[in-house]
Amino acid sequence: MLEVRNLQVSYGAIEAVRDVSLSARSGHITALIGANGAGKSSLMRAISGVTPATSGQILVNGRDITRLKPHERARVGVAHAMEGRRILHQHTVEENLVTAWHFRKPPGSFKQALEKVYSNFPVLAERRRAKAGTLSGGQQQMLILSMATQHEPPVVLLDEPSLGLAPIIVTQIFEYIKAYSAEGNRVVLLSEQMATLALKVADYGYVLKHGQVVFDGDRKQLNDGVADLSSAYLGTTG
Numbered sequence: 001m002l003e004v005r006n007l008q009v010s011y012g013a014i015e016a017v018r019d020v021s022l023s024a025r026s027g028h029i030t031a032l033i034g035a036n037g038a039g040k041s042s043l044m045r046a047i048s049g050v051t052p053a054t055s056g057q058i059l060v061n062g063r064d065i066t067r068l069k070p071h072e073r074a075r076v077g078v079a080h081a082m083e084g085r086r087i088l089h090q091h092t093v094e095e096n097l098v099t100a101w102h103f104r105k106p107p108g109s110f111k112q113a114l115e116k117v118y119s120n121f122p123v124l125a126e127r128r129r130a131k132a133g134t135l136s137g138g139q140q141q142m143l144i145l146s147m148a149t150q151h152e153p154p155v156v157l158l159d160e161p162s163l164g165l166a167p168i169i170v171t172q173i174f175e176y177i178k179a180y181s182a183e184g185n186r187v188v189l190l191s192e193q194m195a196t197l198a199l200k201v202a203d204y205g206y207v208l209k210h211g212q213v214v215f216d217g218d219r220k221q222l223n224d225g226v227a228d229l230s231s232a233y234l235g236t237t238g
């Protein structure tokens with residue numbers, strides 16, 4: 001279980017996250033839904049520690065991680081796939097996977113983890129010797145997801161995993177995320193601009209506007225409110 005209590009993130013005078021509290025349960029997918037600039041990335045960055053929180057608390061399975069440095073949070077099992085495609089473009093697919101693995105120094109066998117990545121995403125196996133920068137957007141997202149999850153962290157933060165991808169690839173990516181969450185009873189928190197897309201994957205969602213939670217509910221409650229949510233909060237009819 002990931003719990004965020006009264007979290008505040010500010011950049012000078014800009015209050016990007018304002019008094020946000022949420023909980024994300026193990027084995028469930030929790031969505032942060034909100035338009036551009038609503039504060040989704042800032043909230044995720046504060047959870048993984050790459051952006052400092054001004055105040056508030058973050059707990060993983062009851063342990064307070066608020067004061068831990070980002071690499072210490074990674075060791076506690078918080079993995080963060082940030083927005084924008086953070087891969088080494090000049091390195092091959094496999095080199096990216098090796099680098100991500102060694103960066104985290106997890107126990108277990110890299111060989112087995114690699115086999116699992118390639119069985120989840122056979123296209124990455126086909127392109128294992130290709131430079132990551134030559135992959136399509138969908139393949140890059142598969143690589144990013146694999147880099148974030150190959151060591152099987154208990155808490156995964158995914159910043160807009162569907163961004164810019166064709167619907168068929170989004171479906172594939174979401175299927176992987178669902179399986180990952182269910183398989184090991186893991187916490188998955190993902191951000192999404194479109195409420196309708198979030199509903200395809202999330203069990204529970206929090207809608208953010210101007211850094212604040214303006215609505216939260218399970219899939220049914222979100223579904224019932226989606227038209228209102230889209231026009232009132234997200235600035236979109238999608």
Ligand SMILES: Nc1ncnc2c1ncn2[C@@H]1O[C@H](COP(=O)(O)OP(=O)(O)OP(=O)(O)O)[C@@H](O)[C@H]1O
Binds near residue numbers: 014042083
């Ligand atoms: N490094 C920064 N310095 C100053 N202001 C920032 C910084 N990062 C984000 N902001 C501001 O904080 C607010 C929240 O931005 P954030 O990126 O967290 O929103 P978001 O919901 O993730 O949007 P997007 O979907 O565009 O990433 C916005 O007003 C944004 O301009």
